[in-house]
Amino acid sequence: PAVKNEEWLEGCRESECGIVYIIYGDICTIADIVRKVKEMGKKAIVHVDLIVGLSSKEISVDFILKYTAADGIISMKPALIKRANELG
Numbered sequence: 001p002a003v004k005n006e007e008w009l010e011g012c013r014e015s016e017c018g019i020v021y022i023i024y025g026d027i028c029t030i031a032d033i034v035r036k037v038k039e040m041g042k043k044a045i046v047h048v049d050l051i052v053g054l055s056s057k058e059i060s061v062d063f064i065l066k067y068t069a070a071d072g073i074i075s076m077k078p079a080l081i082k083r084a085n086e087l088g
Contacts, residue, residue: 001017001020001021002021002023002047003023004024012037020045021047021074022037024051027053027054030046031068034069035068035069043072044068047073047074048074056077056079058080061083061084072084
């Protein structure tokens with residue numbers, strides 16, 4: 001599922017899904033949101049274009065890697081996908 005608020009995030013706890021797509025948050029909360037997903041035993045994929053405070057620059061991907069435990073990203077920006085692939 002894609003989660004866009006805390007209520008939907010808590011709903012994932014009961015879900016059998018293995019991946020949660022995070023489509024909300026900001027630079028102050030994204031690490032905590034990812035942590036909650038990981039504590040549920042699920043993979044966390046962050047839609048970086050929708051995180052408030054992140055830019056469309058490649059450094060946003062570096063930020064997600066350094067400050068969260070996200071398993072991957074989604075983006076509509078080719079440069080961000082390219083950077084994510086470079087970082088593994």
